[in-house]
Amino acid sequence: MNKKQIFLFIIAILCFWSGQYIYVPTLTPYAKSIGSSVYMIGLIGGSYGLMQFLLRLPIGIISDITGKRKLNVISGMLCVLLSGICFLTSSAPIGILVARMMAGVGASFWVVFTVMFHSKFRSSDKAIGMLSVCQMSGVTFSTLLGGWISQNMGQKAPFVATVVLGSLGLVLSLFLTEDKAEREPMKLKELLETGKEKAVLFISLTGLIYQFVSFGSAYVFTPLVANAYFGHIRTLFSKTSGQ
Numbered sequence: 001m002n003k004k005q006i007f008l009f010i011i012a013i014l015c016f017w018s019g020q021y022i023y024v025p026t027l028t029p030y031a032k033s034i035g036s037s038v039y040m041i042g043l044i045g046g047s048y049g050l051m052q053f054l055l056r057l058p059i060g061i062i063s064d065i066t067g068k069r070k071l072n073v074i075s076g077m078l079c080v081l082l083s084g085i086c087f088l089t090s091s092a093p094i095g096i097l098v099a100r101m102m103a104g105v106g107a108s109f110w111v112v113f114t115v116m117f118h119s120k121f122r123s124s125d126k127a128i129g130m131l132s133v134c135q136m137s138g139v140t141f142s143t144l145l146g147g148w149i150s151q152n153m154g155q156k157a158p159f160v161a162t163v164v165l166g167s168l169g170l171v172l173s174l175f176l177t178e179d180k181a182e183r184e185p186m187k188l189k190e191l192l193e194t195g196k197e198k199a200v201l202f203i204s205l206t207g208l209i210y211q212f213v214s215f216g217s218a219y220v221f222t223p224l225v226a227n228a229y230f231g232h233i234r235t236l237f238s239k240t241s242g243q
Contacts, residue, residue: 006120008172010134012077013113015169017138019080020103022146022165023087023158027100030155036093044093044100051104060111069116070178076109077173081166087159119179 023030031041063072079102086099114131121127146158194200 002120002177005177006117006130008175009117009120010130012073012169012172012176013117013131013134014138015165015172016077016080016106016110016113017135018142019084019162019165019169020107020142021139022142022149022161025143025147026150026155026158027096031093031096033155034091034093034096036096040093040097044097047097047101048104048107051101052108055105055108056111059108060115063112063115068178069112069119070173070176072109072112073116073176074170074173076106076113077166077170079103079106079109081163081170082106084159084162084166088156088163116176116178 028041028045031044036044059072063069083099083102083106086095086102090096090099117131118127146161149157149161
């Protein structure tokens, strides 16, 4: 177990998820401010998950067949960087949609991150635990920081942060070493058989509901409602103070 490689990978993972979520708290209010309709805001929010639905499984299969895990990790980091650049340079709703789709493509590579990270440990439980902590730490702290950055440095400041984090993650990923695969990739028939397992179907359905609730409310329209509500409160407070 190479502790330096694990530490490097952990920092890269933190950059990966922080870059994906640091702008999320203010994305939909920003999209509305540049003229996005409610329908377009829904598309922007849903495109992130849609890309993962379409690409995550094929990326995992191709990674298993080719054994090029490091290349896939680099590709995921590159997508985070490109999404940040798209956000930063776009001032139209369609540009924001493309940027969020690119972020979804980047998130699709997470399946390869988990396999490559796991290969550096003897214990699978330890690897899974560390991955979960890294992922949720990146998401949680970047979400908290993103709102503060937007309020104090401007609406596009979180996108700048995504570019910085994506660049750092990309550079770090270049120094990762790839361990030899310890198992043969699954054949298509075996993969289809796995998809018939009741436990797999149940967990998949549970995950589907979770994703629907998260991205249909908390990550998309809740920020809009909160922004409107607190904007109304600020207006009332201003009027009261003026009297």
